[in-house]
Amino acid sequence: MRRYDFIVVGGGAAGFAAAVRLSELTQGEGSIAMVNSGKIGGTCVNVGCVPSKYLIEAAKQYYESRHSRFDGVDVMGASLDFGRLMDGLRRLVDSMRSEKYEKVLDHYNIELVGGKASFKSSETLMVEDGGRVEEIAGRIFLVATGSAPLIPKIEGLDSIPYLTTDNIWGLRELPDSLLVIGGGAIGLELGQAFSRLGSKVTIVEALDRVLPVAEPEVSEILGDVLRKEGINILTKSRVSRLRRKGEAVEAEILSHKGSERLTFDKVLIAVGRRPNTSSLNLERIGVELDKRGFIKVDEFMRTSNPRVYAAGDVVSKKLMLETLSAREGVVAAENMAGRKATMDYSSVPVVTFTEPQAAWVGLTEEEVVEKYHACSCRVVRFTDVPKALITGYTDGVIKIVIEPGSHRVLGVHALSHHAAEYIVAAAHLIRAGQTIEDLLDTIHVFPTFAEAMKLAAIAFKRPLKAMPCCME
Ligand code: NAD
Numbered sequence: 001m002r003r004y005d006f007i008v009v010g011g012g013a014a015g016f017a018a019a020v021r022l023s024e025l026t027q028g029e030g031s032i033a034m035v036n037s038g039k040i041g042g043t044c045v046n047v048g049c050v051p052s053k054y055l056i057e058a059a060k061q062y063y064e065s066r067h068s069r070f071d072g073v074d075v076m077g078a079s080l081d082f083g084r085l086m087d088g089l090r091r092l093v094d095s096m097r098s099e100k101y102e103k104v105l106d107h108y109n110i111e112l113v114g115g116k117a118s119f120k121s122s123e124t125l126m127v128e129d130g131g132r133v134e135e136i137a138g139r140i141f142l143v144a145t146g147s148a149p150l151i152p153k154i155e156g157l158d159s160i161p162y163l164t165t166d167n168i169w170g171l172r173e174l175p176d177s178l179l180v181i182g183g184g185a186i187g188l189e190l191g192q193a194f195s196r197l198g199s200k201v202t203i204v205e206a207l208d209r210v211l212p213v214a215e216p217e218v219s220e221i222l223g224d225v226l227r228k229e230g231i232n233i234l235t236k237s238r239v240s241r242l243r244r245k246g247e248a249v250e251a252e253i254l255s256h257k258g259s260e261r262l263t264f265d266k267v268l269i270a271v272g273r274r275p276n277t278s279s280l281n282l283e284r285i286g287v288e289l290d291k292r293g294f295i296k297v298d299e300f301m302r303t304s305n306p307r308v309y310a311a312g313d314v315v316s317k318k319l320m321l322e323t324l325s326a327r328e329g330v331v332a333a334e335n336m337a338g339r340k341a342t343m344d345y346s347s348v349p350v351v352t353f354t355e356p357q358a359a360w361v362g363l364t365e366e367e368v369v370e371k372y373h374a375c376s377c378r379v380v381r382f383t384d385v386p387k388a389l390i391t392g393y394t395d396g397v398i399k400i401v402i403e404p405g406s407h408r409v410l411g412v413h414a415l416s417h418h419a420a421e422y423i424v425a426a427a428h429l430i431r432a433g434q435t436i437e438d439l440l441d442t443i444h445v446f447p448t449f450a451e452a453m454k455l456a457a458i459a460f461k462r463p464l465k466a467m468p469c470c471m472e
Contacts, residue, residue, distance in 0.1 A: 005030040006336060007125060007138035008110075009117045009280070012042015013322045014144035014312030016101060017329030018336075023108035025337040033136060034105065035127055037116040041101040042146050043165075043313070044322040050096055051169045052189055054089045056353055059196035063229075069392030080197060082174040089169060118281040122307050140307055140336045143280065143287075143295060144329060147273035147313035147320060152181065156242040160249045163268045165190075175199050175265035179251055181239055182270035183210035185352045188226065190268060192354050195231050202232040202262065204239055204253055206271075211358055215365065215413040217379055217397050218358050222415055225356065225395045242267065275314045290316040299342040301332035309336055317345070324348055347430040351420040356396045359419035361427045362411035368401050376404040378459040382416055385455060386469050387447035393417040400436065400456040407435040407460075412453065422450035436460050443472070 006022050008015045011034050022032050039046050065078035105112055113136060115129030125141070127134050149164035151157070163171075165186060176199065180191045183205030195201040203210065203226075210226070210233060211219040227233055237255035244250075248263050275294045282289065288296045288304040294316035301309050311328035313320045327343070334341035352358040368375040382388035382396035396416035402409055412426035429439060436457040444454045446469065455464060 001124075001135050001137050002033070002113075003031070003137045004033045004111075005139050006032045006142070007136065007140075008032065008034045008142045008144060009125070010034075010042070010142075010144035010146055010276075010312070010314070011036030011040045011101070011112070012144060012146045012312060012325065013044050014146075014314075014325040014329035014332075015042070015142065016104065017326035018142050018144065018311060018333040019110045019329075020104065020108050021330045021333035022337060023110060025333065025339070028109050030337070031111070032109070033111045033113050033138070035113045035115065035117040035125065035136075037114070037129075039097065040105075040112070041097045045097050045101065046093060047165050047169060049322050051089050051093050052165070052186075052193075053353060054092055055085075055193045056189060056355075058085055058089075059193040060355060063196035080174070082197065083172045086169070086171060093169070116279065118279055119285045120281070122285045122305060141309065142329070142332050142336065143277075143282070143303070143308060143310040143314060144312045144325075145276040145280065145314050146325075147275050149269060150272040150274045151269060152271050154181075154239055154242055157269075160242050160244055160267060162242075162249075163266055165270070168268060171266075177264045177266075178202070179204065179239070179249070179262070179264040179267045180270055181267065182272070183207075183233065183235070184213070184270060184272070185211070187268070187270035188222070188352060188354050190270070191231060192226060192229065195226075195229060199265075200230075200232075202234065202253075202264070204237045204255075205233070205235045206238055208236050210235065211352060214352070214358050214360065214415075215399055217399055218360070218413055218415045221395060221397050222354060222356070222358055226354070273313065273320060277314060292316075300335045300340070301328055301343060302335065319345075319348060319350060321348065321350065347427045349423045349427045351423060353420065356393065356416050357419040358415050359423035360411065360413040361423055362409070362430045363401060364411060364413070365399070365401050368403070368410050372403055374404045375401060376460070377401045378456050380452060380456045380459055380464060382449075382452065384464050385416075385449065385452045387449050387451060388416070390447055391417070393449075396452075398452045398456045400453070400460075402436055402460070407437060408433055409436060409439065412456075414452065416449050416452060418449045422448075422453065425450060426453060 008019045068075045115127035117125045120126050178199045178201050180187045180203045183203045191201045191203045209219045210223045234255045241252040286305045295310040309332040311332045312325035331341045331343050349361040379399045383394045388394045399413040401411035409429045439457040444451045
């Protein structure tokens with residue numbers, strides 16, 4: 001039987017970050033195996049961030065070729081070959097998987113064991129690959145098997161060929177109409193991208209606003225922007241039944257309008273993700289799961305079995321993000337190698353890559369009120385941000401939440417163009433325990449979207465409306 005110091009189960013963001021760190025910490029001396037079934041690289045590169053951001057960027061270029069932001073600039077409108085666009089997307093995914101994952105394994109001397117793993121005991125894994133089963137032994141394990149699309153119970157769903165982020169990248173023709181079930185990160189990002197490319201998109205969201213995890217100011221304006229672009233958004237709504245109608249799908253939708261039947265070319269399911277834990281035999285080795293099947297871990301990323309760590313989407317927590325998974329992988333690796341590291345979730349930047357982008361870090365107003373029983377915040381619209389006026393991207397808002405006594409910045413919530421690029425500056429502020437005075441003392445760049453953070457800080461001190469552009 002092959003034996004290893006460390007066995008990492010799962011070859012996605014968390015697994016790779018952990019395996020590379022383990023190799024560094026043991027200076028290449030530790031024996032490390034990575035067990036992975038299917039394509040290497042996990043969700044992000046194969047079916048998540050990489051293909052979705054490619055499609056979003058292409059859709060933006062196409063959309064902007066038809067919608068001018070400047071008087072006197074008349075746009076002619078680009079043409080679209082959706083099949084070629086998707087070929088390009090798949091080429092990028094293949095090349096990034098090869099460059100950023102496959103080749104990395106050799107560099108760090110990580111042995112890839114192909115197949116599906118399940119625990120036989122706390123020391124032994126069974127790896128099944130095409131009917132062949134091999135047992136391998138390890139001293140310490142990391143479970144980083146990720147997540148898969150959650151499929152809701154909807155009458156008739158089993159009888160239609162629905163899309164998820166696992167198979168949507170194989171599309172060769174642009175759907176004329178697309179029903180998106182779920183108005184969260186995936187539903188909004190892909191819904192907007194397909195709408196911008198020319199599909200007639202309807203988004204059905206169960207709660208009272210899209211992106212309900214964001215601050216209300218952010219999701220309300222985002223909903224308005226998407227509606228203005230032509231997306232049919234139905235909140236407090238649900239799909240009660242689906243059935244095939246020739247090549248198309250008929251959906252019965254319950255909303256404030258009552259019950260209506262609409263027909264779509266394609267249906268995309270985007271109601272969350274479930275953990276890949278069911279076939280690992282974790283109960284056998286005493287690894288505790290929460291009631292949705294996610295693995296419970298402590299701050300060291302250790303499970304209830306001291307020999308088994310877990311990281312990434314498979315872990316019970318609030319957020320599923322590529323960079324967060326990688327950080328958890330690194331923290332797990334440090335502890336697996338006998339060092340001490342802990343996970344800090346207080347300043348994790350979160351971005352939904354719609355246009356404008358919703359980006360936030362730290363606590364919401366409601367969380368601050370709950371924690372400190374008092375809160376102070378300022379909300380600034382992008383119609384007051386010079387860069388937004390200059391570029392025509394005025395749909396947006398920024399909100400800063402502070403602790404009233406100390407003025408410490410506790411949360412920054414933005415909806416703006418390029419918000420993903422500057423939200424990490426807010427994460428630094430929060431991590432360093434800085435105040436709005438620290439933010440005000442920092443010279444910003446005029447004109448930028450990032451300057452909105454400074455303007456929101458100024459709004460705590462004086463009225464923004466009665467201020468020149470370049471007030472320091
Ligand atoms: P999500 O949890 O972000 O959103 C799902 C939405 O569907 C919620 O708003 C929920 O209220 C709604 N919903 C649930 N059941 C429903 C039903 N039956 N009918 C209608 N609406 C329903 O999940 P997601 O969008 O599938 O994304 C999955 C995970 O991937 C999330 O954790 C997300 O944060 C992550 N992700 C991150 C990014 C990013 O970082 N940019 C992008 C995509 C996905």
